[in-house]
Amino acid sequence: xxxxxxxxxxxxxxxxxxxxxxxxxxxxxxxxxxxxxxxxxxxxxxxxxxxxxxxxxxxxxxxxxxxxxxxxxxxxxxxxxxxxxxxxxxxxxxxxxxxxxxxxxxxxxxxxxxxxxxxxxxxxxxxxxxxxxxxxxxxxxxxxxxxxxxxxxxxxxxxxxxxxxxxxxxxxxxxxxxxxxxxxxxxxxxxxxxxxxxxxxxxxxxxxxxxxxxxxxxxxxxxxxxxxxxxxxxxxxxxxxxxxxxxxxxxxxxxxxxxxxxxxxxxxxxxxxxxxxxxxxxxxxxxxxxxxxxxxxxxxxxxxxxxxxxxxxxxxxxxxxxxxxxxxxxxxxxxxxxxxxxxxxxxxxxxxxxxxxxxxxxxxxxxxxxxxxxxxx
Numbered sequence: 076x077x078x079x080x081x082x083x084x085x086x087x088x089x090x091x092x093x094x095x096x097x098x099x100x101x102x103x104x105x106x107x108x109x110x111x112x113x114x115x116x117x118x119x120x121x122x123x124x125x126x127x128x129x130x131x132x133x134x135x136x137x138x139x140x141x142x143x144x145x146x147x148x149x150x151x152x153x154x155x156x157x158x159x160x161x162x163x164x165x166x167x168x169x170x171x172x173x174x175x176x177x178x179x180x181x182x183x184x185x186x187x188x189x190x191x192x193x194x195x196x197x198x199x200x201x202x203x204x205x206x207x208x209x210x211x212x213x214x215x216x217x218x219x220x221x222x223x224x225x226x227x228x229x230x231x232x233x234x235x236x237x238x239x240x241x242x243x244x245x246x247x248x249x250x251x252x253x254x255x256x257x258x259x260x261x262x263x264x265x266x267x268x269x270x271x272x273x274x275x276x277x278x279x280x281x282x283x284x285x286x287x288x289x290x291x292x293x294x295x296x297x298x299x300x301x302x303x304x305x306x307x308x309x310x311x312x313x314x315x316x317x318x319x320x321x322x323x324x325x326x327x328x329x330x331x332x333x334x335x336x337x338x339x340x341x342x343x344x345x346x347x348x349x350x351x352x353x354x355x356x357x358x359x360x361x362x363x364x365x366x367x368x369x370x371x372x373x374x375x376x377x378x379x380x381x382x383x384x385x386x387x388x389x390x391x392x393x394x395x396x397x398x399x400x401x402x403x404x405x406x407x408x409x410x411x412x413x414x415x416x417x418x419x420x421x422x423x424x425x426x427x428x429x430x431x432x433x434x435x436x437x438x439x440x441x442x443x444x445x446x447x448x449x450x451x452x
Contacts, residue, residue: 120324120361122184123147123176126370130178131185135280135294140174140187144367149173154328154343161341168193169330169343177363182313184211184324188293190252196331198285200257205331207252212245212323212355213299213314220245221264221353238265238305245323245355246300252291253281259295265305274298274308285334318365323358325351374398376434376443388422388451392430396443399436406431408449425452 123143125131131139151170156162164170169192176185188207196205212220219226220243222236242264249261259277262270269275275297283289299314299322314322325346332340342349348357365371377395394403394416405413407420408428422428427447434441 119321120149120175120359121147122322122324122361122363123174124318124364124366124370125176125178125185126366127178127180129370130181131176131187131294131296133276133278133294133296135278135292137187137189137292137294140176143174143176143187147174147364149175149345151343153345155345156341157344157346157349158339158342164341164343168332169328169341171328171343173326175324175361177316179318179366182213182298182316183296184299184316185296186294188250188252188295189290190293190328191288191290192330193288194332195253195281195283195285195287195289195291196334197251197253197255198334202249202261203331203334204329205252206329207250207293208327208329208352209248209250209297210245210323210325210351210355210358211297211299212358213316214244214301215321215323215360216244216301217323217354217356217358218244219354221247224350224353241265243302243304244300245358246297246303247352248297250277250293250295252293253279264303266300266303266307266311268308269298269300269303316363318363320363322361322363323355324361325358327352372397372441373438374400374434374436374441376432376441378430378432378443378445380430380449382451383419385452388425389419390422390449390451391417391419392432393417394432394434396432396434396441398438398441400434401437402435404433406433422451426450 129142150172151164151166154164156164171188171190174187177183192205222233222241225231225236225240228236246269247263249263251257251260258270260270275295277293277295279291279293281289281291300311301314302312304310328343329339330341330343344351346357346359351357375397377397379393379395381391383389383391392405403414403416405418408430409422413420428449429444429446430449431442431444
């Protein structure tokens with residue numbers, strides 16, 4: 076019986092030590108760096124689709140964003156200070172709201188950043204500066220993308236890692252808030268050109284000086300890249316943005332609160348992992364949303380085409396109409412028609428063709444004609 080009790084005690088001790096070992100591996104179990112695993116909301120960030128005739132003007136004002144519903148706003152409640160210095164954000168000290176948008180047909184992400192701070196730190200022109208840090212992974216491929224996280228960093232010169240790897244497949248922007256007498260941001264990597272037109276633009280508005288409190292508004296857009304290398308834009312590959320696509324997105328607010336401070340007051344993050352700044356696997360999921368119902372047309376004809384074989388003049392037509400469609404009528408411009416939704420048509424003669432699509436549905440009818448887009452030998 077004694078032996079049996081001893082075995083049971085050993086079994087219990089083993090289970091306790093096993094559980095202790097598992098939890099001890101989690102950051103913060105001993106109070107060290109625990110905030111990097113603090114549970115912020117991991118819900119999908121919704122990216123609002125602006126109608127093509129309502130694209131925000133980059134002027135540092137908020138009026139173009141009034142149409143964005145509240146469910147698209149990301150506020151201070153999702154921020155965690157992941158250095159573990161501050162348990163909870165005092166919104167009387169720092170309070171932010173971020174809205175993100177996109178426009179169908181453009182590979183751009185639009186942002187409105189609004190912040191109030193009790194001490195704005197921006198008198199210096201180095202990285203001792205209040206910063207809105209933004210990270211984007213346009214193809215959601217994840218993985219490390221900065222020099223210090225290079226998969227072969229022990230086998231490559233640090234500057235070589237920076238100049239060939241840093242920011243290539245995902246991008247990190249350190250945006251100076253506010254920016255005075257300096258570029259609006261550090262595009263952290265080997266592709267500083269991505270912060271300039273025609274790939275980015277920014278405007279701000281504020282009425283305070285260094286060390287004062289006040290409200291700051293930043294409006295900007297950027298272009299995400301699947302590949303943005305040191306060779307420059309000639310070899311770059313823009314991320315293709317399309318409806319319902321998921322991308323990687325995250326941001327943090329670096330708050331200094333004192334020009335003579337040696338350390339940041341806080342690093343406020345919306346990711347569950349501090350290393351999101353250099354590893355895209357730790358970014359949040361963000362979804363490129365369809366138009367809200369009030370901005371959609373009830374029915375609208377639209378289409379595209381692909382020349383499958385120029386020698387045979389074989390063309391595939393694709394219906395891209397919006398709304399509930401019950402019938403399609405294609406006029407190929409050569410005297411033939413089709414009632415298929417996605418027809419393939421063979422032209423007998425070379426020439427320039429006017430092609431027309433007529434659609435009908437419960438909400439009405441619509442027509443889309445394209446003049447001489449279809450050009451065949």
